[in-house]
Amino acid sequence: MALWTWGANSHGQLGVGIANEQIEKPTKVEVHLYHCKINQIACGGGHTLLLDNEGKLYACGWNSKLQLARETEVHKLERTWPLSGVTFTNIVCGWDFSCGVTDDHFLIVWGSNSYGQLGVPTTPKEYFSEIMKPIRLPINAVLVSMGLRHTAIVNSKGEVWTTGCGRHGQLGLGTSVLSSDRFQKVEGVGKISHIACGQNHTVAWCSEERALYVWGDNKHGQLLLCSEKYKKIYTPNKIDIDVKQKVKKLLSGWTNVLLWLEDGSLLAWGRNNNGQLGTDKAVPPGTFTHIKLPEGREVQDVAVGSEHTICLATDNTLWAWGWNEHFNTAIDLGHQIVKPTLVPLEIDKNQKITQIYAGGAQNFVVIEE
Amino acid sequence: MTTFHDEIEIEDFEYEEDENMYYYPCPCGDRFQISKEELLDGEELATCPSCSLVVRVIYDVEKLKAENEEKHKADSNREAVRA
Numbered sequence: 001m002a003l004w005t006w007g008a009n010s011h012g013q014l015g016v017g018i019a020n021e022q023i024e025k026p027t028k029v030e031v032h033l034y035h036c037k038i039n040q041i042a043c044g045g046g047h048t049l050l051l052d053n054e055g056k057l058y059a060c061g062w063n064s065k066l067q068l069a070r071e072t073e074v075h076k077l078e079r080t081w082p083l084s085g086v087t088f089t090n091i092v093c094g095w096d097f098s099c100g101v102t103d104d105h106f107l108i109v110w111g112s113n114s115y116g117q118l119g120v121p122t123t124p125k126e127y128f129s130e131i132m133k134p135i136r137l138p139i140n141a142v143l144v145s146m147g148l149r150h151t152a153i154v155n156s157k158g159e160v161w162t163t164g165c166g167r168h169g170q171l172g173l174g175t176s177v178l179s180s181d182r183f184q185k186v187e188g189v190g191k192i193s194h195i196a197c198g199q200n201h202t203v204a205w206c207s208e209e210r211a212l213y214v215w216g217d218n219k220h221g222q223l224l225l226c227s228e229k230y231k232k233i234y235t236p237n238k239i240d241i242d243v244k245q246k247v248k249k250l251l252s253g254w255t256n257v258l259l260w261l262e263d264g265s266l267l268a269w270g271r272n273n274n275g276q277l278g279t280d281k282a283v284p285p286g287t288f289t290h291i292k293l294p295e296g297r298e299v300q301d302v303a304v305g306s307e308h309t310i311c312l313a314t315d316n317t318l319w320a321w322g323w324n325e326h327f328n329t330a331i332d333l334g335h336q337i338v339k340p341t342l343v344p345l346e347i348d349k350n351q352k353i354t355q356i357y358a359g360g361a362q363n364f365v366v367i368e369e
Numbered sequence: 370m371t372t373f374h375d376e377i378e379i380e381d382f383e384y385e386e387d388e389n390m391y392y393y394p395c396p397c398g399d400r401f402q403i404s405k406e407e408l409l410d411g412e413e414l415a416t417c418p419s420c421s422l423v424v425r426v427i428y429d430v431e432k433l434k435a436e437n438e439e440k441h442k443a444d445s446n447r448e449a450v451r452a
Contacts, residue, residue: 008397008398008399008419010397010398010399010419011398011399013398021419045394045398046398046399062398095394096394114383148394167380167381254396306396306397306398307396323396325397325420325421325422326397326419326420335421360396360397360398361396361397361398362398
């Protein structure tokens with residue numbers, strides 16, 4: 001099993017041992033996993049978390065807000081020994097904050113709590129720091145998503161609870177709750193099965209109703225609503241997009257959203273100034289586009305960064321599009337990649353890409369023999 | 370003409386008092402930054418040290434000047450009391 005990475009590396013978030021502007025070519029990451037395998041990777045703005053198959057955590061990158069759950073910044077993925085007694089089943093990164101779900105159904109949060117995004121009190125200031133060491137919350141989170149400054153969880157009943165910055169409506173708690181430092185229940189949504197937080201918005205999917213629920217900032221049409229009519233939405237708005245399929249993944253970049261359906265189709269909407277929607281054609285706010293891989297290839301997996309997307313095809317080829325200033329796509333074709341383009345990965349025929357991850361402007365792929 | 374990555378209200382910036390700097394996250398992983406002094410001079414473009422992106426700060430320069438003077442007054446009053 002080998003781990004490869006590329007993209008922005010200003011804080012050493014790629015784990016290659018240095019911090020520099022960017023790593024342009026997919027590069028192998030040396031990581032000592034104590035005979036374990038990689039189960040999951042989560043990418044924040046400038047930091048990265050890795051979870052092994054025994055539920056142990058590793059971290060590297062920016063640590064200004066203790067988002068690594070350790071004392072010092074590291075540029076290689078290292079075990080987070082302060083949490084070595086904990087077994088995680090899921091890890092999630094926000095911009096400069098992080099969390100993990102434990103095997104005994106607790107939520108452990110750490111990093112920046114400047115906006116209450118960890119669901120931990122922020123006042124009185126003399127008792128609560130804006131920078132939090134890991135703290136265990138009695139919250140049974142089946143799903144978690146973290147955005148720039150807010151967090152949304154879905155519990156076993158399918159309810160959505162949010163905390164953090166709500167200036168743009170991203171908490172969905174109405175116009176009177178523009179910030180929160182505890183998780184509060186979002187009213188007016190169906191039983192939610194998928195959730196994704198962006199820069200200043202939240203999108204959720206209800207499998208039972210086959211409906212999308214959206215709230216927050218819609219400046220770039222990220223809520224799939226006309227941006228002139230709806231600038232910001234403070235409570236969930238239900239949208240029927242006439243999808244008869246099951247949803248495999250609902251993902252969000254900063255201002256773009258991607259819905260991957262069971263039949264393999266990729267629906268995308270929101271901002272497209274850097275090719276985030278995989279097309280050079282205009283996609284008017286309130287409408288979505290279908291992203292298609294070349295020559296009828298089928299989607300095996302997809303991952304979304306702040307303004308770029310990587311997509312694994314079933315024929316073991318990797319495709320990417322979107323913002324490319326830091327070689328976010330690893331493709332040497334300028335600052336914007338406006339359609340799905342092949343990522344130059346030098347792998348043998350007997351090697352298979354088994355996992356892909358993106359977040360911020362960085363990427364990780366796991367390759368197995 | 371410069372194209373902005375976005376227009377961000379000053380209320381969305383994080384102000385670091387020790388440095389007199391305003392910060393907002395950049396999608397590259399670094400942060401857009403602009404000093405209070407620059408804002409008081411009417412400069413409204415916050416730049417990112419790691420990439421080419423620029424955001425325009427939405428703010429009221431007169432209001433910021435008034436707040437700044439108010440703060441100076443409060444600080445010097447405190448100094449006076451201490452003296």
